[in-house]
Amino acid sequence: MNALTRLRDLSRVIAGQPATLTRRAADLYFEETRRRATVIRLIFFGLVAAPTMVAALYFSLWAAPRYVSEAQFLVTKAASAKPTGLDALMKAVGASQQVDDTSVVTGYLLSRDAVRSLEAQLPLREIFSRPQSDLFSRFPRFGRGDSFERLYDYFLDRVDVYQDPKTGLSVLTVQTFRPEDSKVLADALLKLAEKAVNDLNKRAETDTLNFAWSELGRAQQKLIDAQQALTTFRTQELLVDPTKTSAAVLETINRLSRERVQILAQRQQILTSAPDSPAGKTMAVRAEALQKQIDQERSKLAGGSGSLAPSVSTYERLTLLRELAEKDVASAQAAMEAARQEAQRQHLYIQMPIAPNLSDESTEPQRLRAFAAVFVTGFAIFAFIWILMVGAGEHAHR
């Protein structure tokens, strides 16, 4: 209702106006649409037409050919333990210890350290700026410096390492402007990888073995100390083995007691048969003497200052310590052997089923593909902006 009246009002106004004014309104509208079309055309030119043309010219006439050298290697352990339980499951879904070992190597190959080592043995900057290269693909990049960081950045563009999850093989690709350069660079990188792995092995080995060595040394020192203490004790006490000595004393006491008991029994017998026999008296004296002797021997064993009992206990403590130390040494030796074996087992190796190739044809840049990528990307961004503009434009005309 409201709209209808408004429309009627509008038509009245338009009818009342001179024809030039309505024409101006129409012109204004057309001008606006035309302006929008011009803007869209300009954006199309800037994002799609011009970049695609430039890309076509650059990739067809100018871009320097690059030669790819590809190598594949495998990082393996000497003998990996059989996966069990969760580890087996992880292996089944593609995540395993081996991936970690490999990523150490691939990570190293793409590190600043690797670039620095490469630079020390190869004219890296020269390789990346051969006369065959063009202005935009050579190092230093157009309008950029030639600092080490830039070199590293450039290196990352030309060298790629990734692990194929299916085969476990790591794929190394190197692109330079000469096939020989690519091969040399790939070879050098693989040597570096090998060296990195060896260093890693050496460090792991020394780490584990060092600990075992120090354990063994400690145990051996303890054994020597125990032996030393025993020897000191012996020289001090003038005894080789107090337990044996005391056993001998005990034996004597035993013998004497037995003899005494026998004599006492004989005397009893004699006294019963002939109470006044002089033999009885002699026997009593002998028994007395024997008793004295027994007491004397007993005091040698225990009680008094020169008795054997304390030295026996010290001696036993010392021998026990020595035995413990001996066991320690034995177990440390076993641990040492185990550590050596484990280190051997954990040894990483680089196997190289596919050595770097010497390419005889340039495969980079992929000209048609790069051209298509520029076109498609430009077009996608253009479409994105176009739809935003249309959305916003229609929005304004609500």
Next chain:
Amino acid sequence: MRTGSLRMASQDLGVGLRSQVRVIGALMIREAMTRYGHKDLGFFWLMGEQLILTTGVIVMWSMGGLEHGHGGAGVVPMAVTGYGFIQLWRHIVGHSNQAIRHNNHLLYHQQVKILDILLANALLETIGTVSAFLIAYIPLWLFGVLYPIHDPLLLFGGFAFTGWLSFAVGLNIAAITELNEASSRLVAPILYITLPFTGLVFMVSWLPDQYQSIILWSPLINCVEMIRGGIFPLYMKTYFSPAYLTIVCVVLTAIGIPAVQYAQRHSHH
């Protein structure tokens, strides 16, 4: 004489092409307006939807502590690449269901052909999806949730193939549903049944070898793997064949265009 007529013919072709481009552009804007209207965000809802879904997925999965997902592919990259792709497929195909009947009123214009309508719809969906993807992608990439695009050709090419494939399938569906009304009821269930074969929630490389070669016959899988191939790093292998996709799309289009024209002539509406 001959050169003159050739020039005339090429001029005619130029005029025809230009008018068709104009028609398709106008149809796209009309389509966008009718679908989202002028109110509130209007057209930008197309992009808003994707952002909302992505945010939801991130929140849900990080609450579950599962951001890292399977085989190194984060859930967010899987969701962002999968969602746009599946929406594109379902919208275009779903929209061509009985498209001739639904757009009958437009066909009274002499310059508007049913093919233009379907093409405009497919283009609008494709551009909208790619735009939505970019809008969702840029902040997520800046926050480090998504991988950087390492091959834009594969990414945009994958979307383009998805659009083309959906358009080509849509042509056939438009023709079939026009000729046989009952078949239009089957479109929605079939779209759901095909979901497992779209690679929405898995990657081909997760499957055992013997299934990989089977599932790769599905052109949709090829499309989504191509999209992912443009974003996911190299160590996450993707499998697709642009040649196979081209053949499938060309064949489906070649069948679809005459089929739609036949259906339009023989429809009773």
